[in-house]
Amino acid sequence: MKLLYWLDEWLTLSCDEQQAKLPMSGGDLLGDVYVKYDFIDINKPLLFTFSPAGTDVQEQDLHADFAPWGYHLAQKQNVNVIAFQHLGKSNWFRNRNLIFFLEQLSPLLTSFKTRLGYGLSRGGFAVGAFAKLLKLDQVLLFHPVSTKNKSLVPWDDRSSTDIAQQYDWEGSYADLDLGNAQGYIIYDPTNRIDRLHAKRYKQLNHLRVFGMGHGTHATYLNKFGFYKQVAVDFMRHQQIDIAQFRLQTKTLRFKEDYYKRLNKANKKSAHRLELLSTAHNILIDEKTAHVQEHQASIDIQPLIDVALKHQEQHPDDAIQLLEVAKQLAPNDPLVKHKLKELE
Structure with missing residues (x-):
C-alpha cells in the first residue's frame, strides 16, 4: 500500500x-x-x-x-x-x-x-x-x-x-x-x-x-x-x-442493425421480443417522419441547375444528378419531368 x-x-x-x-x-x-x-x-x-x-x-x-x-x-x-x-x-x-x-x-x-x-x-x-x-x-x-x-x-x-x-x-x-x-x-x-x-x-x-x-x-x-x-x-x-x-x-x-442484434440477444424471451417489435415499429414511423422532415428542408435547386447546364454535353451525368435530387425530393415535379425527358 x-x-x-x-x-x-x-x-x-x-x-x-x-x-x-x-x-x-x-x-x-x-x-x-x-x-x-x-x-x-x-x-x-x-x-x-x-x-x-x-x-x-x-x-x-x-x-x-x-x-x-x-x-x-x-x-x-x-x-x-x-x-x-x-x-x-x-x-x-x-x-x-x-x-x-x-x-x-x-x-x-x-x-x-x-x-x-x-x-x-x-x-x-x-x-x-x-x-x-x-x-x-x-x-x-x-x-x-x-x-x-x-x-x-x-x-x-x-x-x-x-x-x-x-x-x-x-x-x-x-x-x-x-x-x-x-x-x-x-x-x-x-x-x-x-x-x-x-x-x-x-x-x-x-x-x-x-x-x-x-x-x-x-x-x-x-x-x-x-x-x-x-x-x-x-x-x-x-x-x-x-x-x-x-x-x-x-x-x-435508427440503426436497423441495433434491433437485429437485440432480437438475437433476446430470442429466448417472448415478452422482450414483443416489446422490441413494438418499439421497432414505432421507430420505423418515427424514422420516416424524421427523413421527410429533413428532405423538406433540403434545397435541391443547385443540383437541378447543374444538371440542366450539362444535360446536352453530358446527359448521363445530368441523369445521375437528377436521380440524387429525386432521392432528396421524390415528389418534385421538375425533377420528374426532366428525368423522363432525358431518359
Whole structure:
C-alpha cells in the first residue's frame, strides 16, 4: 500500500509543493483487487473507476503496462484517476483488504476538490457503495446493481445473485450509500431487475434507454462509442448534455442493425421480443417522419441547375444528378419531368 504512505507525506506539503511532486503514478495489489493510479494536477477532478463484470482478469495477467477498466480513458481526458480492477469472475469488491485501503485513502485526498465516480453494472455497485466513504461529488452509473443482499432486493433472481452470496452482504459498504453525491444513472427500463435497482438511486438523474439491456447489449452499444462519449462528457464537464444524449440514443435506435442484434440477444424471451417489435415499429414511423422532415428542408435547386447546364454535353451525368435530387425530393415535379425527358 505504498500509495497511502506517499499521500500521507504529500499531504503535509503546501499546495505549490504538492503540485511540484506531480505527476505520480503506480499500482498496488489489494488482495483480489488491483488498483492503479495517476495523479497529474491537484486542480483537476479525481476520478474513481471500478471494473464491470466481464473484465475477468487473473493475478497472472497483471504486468507493468496493465491498465484497469477506465484508466486509459481517464488519462486521455487529463483527469486524476484511481482505477480498481477486480480479479476473478465473481468478485464484488467485498475484500477486507480493499475496504481497509479505501477507509485509509479517503482522508488523504483532501487536496482534490472534485471527486467523481464512474462504473458499469458491478462497477456501478462499487461506486454507489463507496460513494459516501470516498466523498464523491458526482457519479455516472450505467445499469448498476445496488446490492446483492437478498433481504433488500428479493426480486433480483439473477444467477449472479446466488453466486454472490459467498460474500458478506450485511456488513459495511454492502448497499448503496451515495452520501451527498449527485449525478446520473442510465439504464433500460424494460429490464425489470435493472429498473428496480435503479429506483433505489432516488437522488440521481435517471436517463432511460429502451433496448439498452444489461451485459450482451452493452458490448453492442460500446461498438458505437455510446458509453465512451457519455463518460468523456462527464469527466470533462462533470455533467451530461441531456439534449445531446437524447439525440445520440435516438440516432442509435435508427440503426436497423441495433434491433437485429437485440432480437438475437433476446430470442429466448417472448415478452422482450414483443416489446422490441413494438418499439421497432414505432421507430420505423418515427424514422420516416424524421427523413421527410429533413428532405423538406433540403434545397435541391443547385443540383437541378447543374444538371440542366450539362444535360446536352453530358446527359448521363445530368441523369445521375437528377436521380440524387429525386432521392432528396421524390415528389418534385421538375425533377420528374426532366428525368423522363432525358431518359
